[in-house]
Amino acid sequence: MLEIIKPILAQACELKPDLPILVGVSGGPDSLCLLDLLHRVGYPLVVGHFNHKLRPEADDEARMVAELAASLRLPFVSEADDIRGCAEAESLTIEAAARLLRYRFLFAQARQYQAQAVAVGHTADDQVETVLMHLIRGAGLVGLKGMGYRGFLPEFDEAIPLVRPLLDVWRQETLDYCTTHGLKPNFDSSNDSLDFLRNRLRHQLIPSLEAYNPRFRQALWRTAYSLAGDYAILSEVLDSDWAECVRREGGGFVAFRAAVLSEFSPAVQRNLFRRALHQVRPGLADLNFKALERATSFLSDTQVLQVDLIEGTRLFREADQIYLAAWEADLPLGGWPQFPAESDSMAIALPGELELPNGWRLSARRLEIADLEWEQILQNADPFQAWLDVDDSDESLSVRPRRWGDRFQPLGMKGHAIKLSDFFVNVKLPRRARAKWPLVCVGETIAWVPGYRLAHPYRLTKTVRGVVYLSLKHAPT
Amino acid sequence: MLEIIKPILAQACELKPDLPILVGVSGGPDSLCLLDLLHRVGYPLVVGHFNHKLRPEADDEARMVAELAASLRLPFVSEADDIRGCAEAESLTIEAAARLLRYRFLFAQARQYQAQAVAVGHTADDQVETVLMHLIRGAGLVGLKGMGYRGFLPEFDEAIPLVRPLLDVWRQETLDYCTTHGLKPNFDSSNDSLDFLRNRLRHQLIPSLEAYNPRFRQALWRTAYSLAGDYAILSEVLDSDWAECVRREGGGFVAFRAAVLSEFSPAVQRNLFRRALHQVRPGLADLNFKALERATSFLSDTQVLQVDLIEGTRLFREADQIYLAAWEADLPLGGWPQFPAESDSMAIALPGELELPNGWRLSARRLEIADLEWEQILQNADPFQAWLDVDDSDESLSVRPRRWGDRFQPLGMKGHAIKLSDFFVNVKLPRRARAKWPLVCVGETIAWVPGYRLAHPYRLTKTVRGVVYLSLKHAPT
Numbered sequence: 001m002l003e004i005i006k007p008i009l010a011q012a013c014e015l016k017p018d019l020p021i022l023v024g025v026s027g028g029p030d031s032l033c034l035l036d037l038l039h040r041v042g043y044p045l046v047v048g049h050f051n052h053k054l055r056p057e058a059d060d061e062a063r064m065v066a067e068l069a070a071s072l073r074l075p076f077v078s079e080a081d082d083i084r085g086c087a088e089a090e091s092l093t094i095e096a097a098a099r100l101l102r103y104r105f106l107f108a109q110a111r112q113y114q115a116q117a118v119a120v121g122h123t124a125d126d127q128v129e130t131v132l133m134h135l136i137r138g139a140g141l142v143g144l145k146g147m148g149y150r151g152f153l154p155e156f157d158e159a160i161p162l163v164r165p166l167l168d169v170w171r172q173e174t175l176d177y178c179t180t181h182g183l184k185p186n187f188d189s190s191n192d193s194l195d196f197l198r199n200r201l202r203h204q205l206i207p208s209l210e211a212y213n214p215r216f217r218q219a220l221w222r223t224a225y226s227l228a229g230d231y232a233i234l235s236e237v238l239d240s241d242w243a244e245c246v247r248r249e250g251g252g253f254v255a256f257r258a259a260v261l262s263e264f265s266p267a268v269q270r271n272l273f274r275r276a277l278h279q280v281r282p283g284l285a286d287l288n289f290k291a292l293e294r295a296t297s298f299l300s301d302t303q304v305l306q307v308d309l310i311e312g313t314r315l316f317r318e319a320d321q322i323y324l325a326a327w328e329a330d331l332p333l334g335g336w337p338q339f340p341a342e343s344d345s346m347a348i349a350l351p352g353e354l355e356l357p358n359g360w361r362l363s364a365r366r367l368e369i370a371d372l373e374w375e376q377i378l379q380n381a382d383p384f385q386a387w388l389d390v391d392d393s394d395e396s397l398s399v400r401p402r403r404w405g406d407r408f409q410p411l412g413m414k415g416h417a418i419k420l421s422d423f424f425v426n427v428k429l430p431r432r433a434r435a436k437w438p439l440v441c442v443g444e445t446i447a448w449v450p451g452y453r454l455a456h457p458y459r460l461t462k463t464v465r466g467v468v469y470l471s472l473k474h475a476p477t
Numbered sequence: 478m479l480e481i482i483k484p485i486l487a488q489a490c491e492l493k494p495d496l497p498i499l500v501g502v503s504g505g506p507d508s509l510c511l512l513d514l515l516h517r518v519g520y521p522l523v524v525g526h527f528n529h530k531l532r533p534e535a536d537d538e539a540r541m542v543a544e545l546a547a548s549l550r551l552p553f554v555s556e557a558d559d560i561r562g563c564a565e566a567e568s569l570t571i572e573a574a575a576r577l578l579r580y581r582f583l584f585a586q587a588r589q590y591q592a593q594a595v596a597v598g599h600t601a602d603d604q605v606e607t608v609l610m611h612l613i614r615g616a617g618l619v620g621l622k623g624m625g626y627r628g629f630l631p632e633f634d635e636a637i638p639l640v641r642p643l644l645d646v647w648r649q650e651t652l653d654y655c656t657t658h659g660l661k662p663n664f665d666s667s668n669d670s671l672d673f674l675r676n677r678l679r680h681q682l683i684p685s686l687e688a689y690n691p692r693f694r695q696a697l698w699r700t701a702y703s704l705a706g707d708y709a710i711l712s713e714v715l716d717s718d719w720a721e722c723v724r725r726e727g728g729g730f731v732a733f734r735a736a737v738l739s740e741f742s743p744a745v746q747r748n749l750f751r752r753a754l755h756q757v758r759p760g761l762a763d764l765n766f767k768a769l770e771r772a773t774s775f776l777s778d779t780q781v782l783q784v785d786l787i788e789g790t791r792l793f794r795e796a797d798q799i800y801l802a803a804w805e806a807d808l809p810l811g812g813w814p815q816f817p818a819e820s821d822s823m824a825i826a827l828p829g830e831l832e833l834p835n836g837w838r839l840s841a842r843r844l845e846i847a848d849l850e851w852e853q854i855l856q857n858a859d860p861f862q863a864w865l866d867v868d869d870s871d872e873s874l875s876v877r878p879r880r881w882g883d884r885f886q887p888l889g890m891k892g893h894a895i896k897l898s899d900f901f902v903n904v905k906l907p908r909r910a911r912a913k914w915p916l917v918c919v920g921e922t923i924a925w926v927p928g929y930r931l932a933h934p935y936r937l938t939k940t941v942r943g944v945v946y947l948s949l950k951h952a953p954t
Contacts (some may be wrong), residue, residue: 004767012768135612136689138696140703144621195687208685212613219615226617229751229769232744234707237714267709274706290481292706293488418675 001177005165006039012149013163019116020044021163024106024253027065029185030121033174034166036181038119039072046113047072050102051080054312061186075113079105087376107156115160121162121464125171128217129201131224142237145231146224168221232272242275247321252280252329256322262299269296281311295324318430323426331432337450338436347399347438350468354399356438360474362399362450367467377460384472386440386448388458391465395443401436408446410453420446427452440470478654481515482642489626491641496593497521498640504542506662508599510651511643513658515596516549523590524549526939527579528557531571536661552590556582584633592637599624599641602648605694606678608701622708623701645698711748718745719752724798729757729806733799739776746773758788772801794908808909814849814861814914814927814949822877825917827945831876833915837951839876839927844944854937861949863917863925865935868942878913885923886928888931897923904929917947 009015023038025031025047038045047069051062062078069076106118127146142362147340150163166174178185209216216390245260254276261269273295278284291310298307298315299322306316312327337360346354351365367387379388394464406420424434429452440448445456450472460467486492502508515522524546528539536649539555546553565576583595604623627640643651655662686693722737731753738746750772755761767786775784775792776799783793789804802808814837817904823831828842844864854864867874883897901911906929917925924935927949937944 007767007770011774135700136686136693136696138690138692138699140700141618141707144700144704200689205685205689208682209613212677212682213615215615216613219613222615223612223617223621226751227621229744229747230618230707230711233714233748234711234744236742236744237710265710265713267706267713270706271710275704290484294483297488 001033001167001173002037002040005169006041008149008168009038009041009043009165013117013119013165014150014161015043015163016116017043019090020046022046022048022106022110022115022118024048024050024102024118024120025065026050026121027067027068027186028059028121028165028170029174029178029183029187030123030126032183032185033066033169033177034119034121035068035072036177036183037165039074045072046075046077046109046115048106048109048118049076049078050105050216051078052083052102053080054083054096054098057186064184064186077109077112078416081105103153103162107153110160111157117150117161117163119163119165121166121174122167123166123171123174124221125202125217127167127224128206128220129198131220132201132205133197136355141227141231141234144224145228148228152461168225170217183262238268238271238275242272245272246276249276250330253323253325253331254279256324258299258317258320258322261322263442266296269299273324277309277313280313280324280329284311298322309417318432319428336430337438337474338432338433339399339401339438341436345441348397348399348470350397356399356472358474360438360472362438362440362470362472364397364468364470367469369464369467372460372467383451383453384456386450386470387460388440388442388447388454388468388470389460389464389466390442390447390458390468394466397447397468398441399438400441402439406439406446408449408453409456411456413456413461420449423449423453438472478510478646478652479514479517482646483518483760485626485645486515486518486520486642490594490642491627491638491880492520492640493560493593494520497523497590498594499523499525499583499587499590501525501527501595501597502542502546502796503527503598504545504663505536505598506651506655506660506664507600507603507643507648509545509660509662510646510654511596512545512549513654513660513857514642516551522549523552523554523586523592525583525586525595526553526555527582528555529560529575529579530557530732531560531575534663541661554586554589554830556744558582560785566755580630580633580639584630584637587637594627594638594640596640596642596696598643598651600643600648600651602679602694604644604701605661605697606675606681609678609682610674618704618708618711621701622705625705645702647694655864667719669885689822715745715752719749722749723753725757726753727807730800730802730808731756733801735776735794735799738799743773746776750801754786754790757790757801757803757806757903761788773941775799795909796905807839813907814951815909815910816876816878816915818913822875822918825874825876825947827874831877835951837915837949838951839915839917840946841874841945844946846941846944849937849944860928860930863931863947865917865924865931865938865945866918866937866941866943867919867924867935867945871943874924874945875918876915877918879911879916883916883923885926888933888936890933896925900929915949 015021021038021043023031023045026049035045035047045403047065049062049065051058058369062080066076066078078084081101083094083097083101087094090097090100092100109115110118131144131146137292147164147167150161151169152158152161177183206217206334241264245256245264247255247257249255256272261272264272270292271401273292277291294307295309295315298304302317306314308314309324313324314327315322315324323331335433338357340357348354348362348364352363354362356362372387402420407417408420408423409417410423424437429437438450439446440450442458445455447455448470492498498510498515500512500515500522502512502524503526510713512522512524524542526539526542528535539557543553543555560571560574560578563569563578564571567574567577569577586592587595608621608623624644626642626644627638629635630639654660683694689809690696718741722733722741724732724734726732731747738749741749747769750769754768771784772792773784775781779794783791785791786801790801791804792801793800801806815834817834825831825839825841829840831839833839879897884894885897885900886894887900901914906914915927916923917927919935922932922934924932925947
């Protein structure tokens, strides 16, 4: 078994030969086999034993593991904790509390000893039981791929991996190994009592499945192994696609770059929507074809502005983005200039500056007509700056949000004003941003809609009387 | 149910409103529900019934379906065939023979009526049973994703799809639908007797799994649905990666472009190797981490020329390719010039041409020294043409394969000859190609190794006595 396990240790578990490993040793056949193998390969080891104190023989077993460590001249660390108390305090099952305290202890010791990894003795049987458990409860690829040879449990440690070198060794093989090498394992009945579901799977369900296929365990192990490979690729692809097309994500929403998302294949789109839906509605159970199909159809039909998906989520377009959002989501307005909620109107001094929410700042000043750089003004490509024909004799300048009945005469549209609400629709200003969009007025007349258009009467002409330069800039703090 | 099913018909099944559909109708609740729904949506339909003749009531049932079709004014086609006879003749189970004859009939009729699809009434329960069956027998993503809304059965028809619009409708819902709409389904007991495994799953295993999770069927359905999405992406990625890095594939081997393969991530490499292994060894069961890890390690360690994988397969390097091959594979030599197996040596006439195997042709002629284009000769970049200093007084020219003890003095290496075998190693001539590599000789001396090097004594110098021009060209017929 030593020769079989070596490449798994070096490659799948990525263990370096000369850095310590914290081995979790319960004293059962799996962990004794693991300890013995790691010791024979020559890794520097620390033996960690967590005493669950749930059975009368627990202290004897802890002592046996301690003696074994001593006989191998390995450091031994041990801890006992009140599992029943923890389970009650944290509303956990006994098994969940035991797992929590055990891993907390093992990783704390691993940090203490600067171990490169925590190693545990999960076997191929554990893998099969885990996958079956996920399958029965309902799982996607993530669950069905089972445990990995090497992985992280960030809730215990972000940097030290958990390795499982025995994942393709069957429980019976660890028993045989112990017999061959004179190891005397404990036979811990608490696994069964601790974990009733796993126990029933092991002793009832798996044997009944073996009635359908005598090599069911092997078959399910291979399925998990094969799915793990698929998952690795899929994660790469989807992580990269997600990064490419998600512009921002936050409480209850994901904002996609519409143009990027539309270029992906429907299969990728469905997966990205699925991921976004699970992010927006973490417990989402009833995701099905119809919801995802509504989402992908929405992408191709650009006339539709909004569509309901499932469980109070919706998709809608906004400028060059597509939002997948929960109805209650607090969608970001930070990207847009908005008028402060508490004010009706703010006067603009000349020269002067006004702070608007979210890091926007309006600055205004008079320019001398003689100094005007007409070239620059004619070529201006920034819709957030403007030159207005405003004389001293004009009414004073102010900024305010829209009001009922506002009208506006866009530059180039001679002779008549249109409803401001129609103008907003025409320029596709996102609906959510309209109510508080800052409007620069001369007296009561809208003279400039920043980001969009100057009012026709305030454009510069050869008969210009006076010039005010306005600029709205975003510089988030 | 009509409103729920419409988008599935149009989008998932890709059914056009005005082209006929051949509906397979057994007369059971699923197929009656399907027929009624398709009819209400307004598709032009043809009702197809295959009479399995396995039960006494079969003829009555066929008549009922015929009457239903008549009442809906739909064309009705029907066939009965000897399933037991077919099963015996083709060594199939009764269920497999029934499936074979049924689909053969349905697709034949679909062609007859120029139908856009064959529609069948598989339900969500059928999906769950199918996935569970695959799971028990051992399956990867392909099996666990279950049946699709639309797919092809190329063994029956390459162009007409099979659609399954009821895949997310539960059997109970089709029963309820029949009750609501006054449809009188047959309750066919033969499903059970035909398909013993499915029967046991339905009546024994699934209920026992529902003891672990009352919503087990729903959970497994969702798993399959989710995996189908994953599979769609994975296929896209791997098909494209495969096409990019596989140079050729054939009886028992796959040849990868080494440079392209090495650029992929290990997860993709493992999946491509897995696919190649399954192609080379179709029944391969015991593929595991160790074999795939040997394969990916081989890629990164370019010093290793060959590695055994599993079940008599190996990986080896050859020029810019990496072969994954079965030991018994008949690897292609077509790309290389080779000496014919039946000959010892072939004389070269001046002028003259020699046919070699696989479309290679050696041509030779004398050139006048006065006509030599020295510029061209000095700049020659084609290793398959050469100019030799060979006088009329020299021994005659021939081509032959290598012989034991051959020595060769490569151009530029003055004064001594080296072993031809060492030369072959130095220039990395693929091992398999060495034994029959054509060598041009003057008398017994190797004067040119086509594709590699001229012999030093035969190079053109200012004191050239006579010139022979040789060219080896590949023009496969």
